[in-house]
Amino acid sequence: MKKLFTCMILMTLSLISIAQNNPEKTNKQQLLEKIEAQRSAYITSKLDMTSDESTKFWPLYNEYSRKRMELKKEYKAQNADNLSEQESRMELDEQIESQEKALALKKSYYEKFKAVLPAAKLAKLESAEQEFRREILRQIKERNKSNSGPHR
Secondary structure: OHHHHHHHHHHHHHHHHHHHHOOOOOHHHHHHHHHHHHHHHHHHHHOOOOHHHHHHHHHHHHHHHHHHHHHHHHOOOOOHHHOOHHHHHHHHHHHHHHHHHHHHHHHHHHHHHHOOOOHHHHOOHHHHHHHHHHHHHHHHHHHHHHHHOOOO
């Protein structure tokens, strides 16, 4: 476990140093890379992955994440306030189709994940992702509170 933790720390530090040494990267890109490194470390730890499992899992997971983001970009919900009945029906159909595509993608990647992780670890993935998102949101809220300072 110590080796895995050390590996995660080194990976995070190397990504941060690479981001800092590249002046072409924006602050947003650097922040996203830092969050992705933290996500990898967090989930690897929560699922108690071995280094071999981690090496096989993360390329698959990153591919899955990219495809999930592509699906989200593909489907942009319309503002439902001003839609006609016909447009609202079409919007509902598009929502369901988008959700079906997301579920099909999840099913196919979970089959791939099962080839590299035991089911007991894979069963923890979704809750680990949710915990990580909550933690990131908490950190953002704390940073915003500390940056806003006292109001006069």
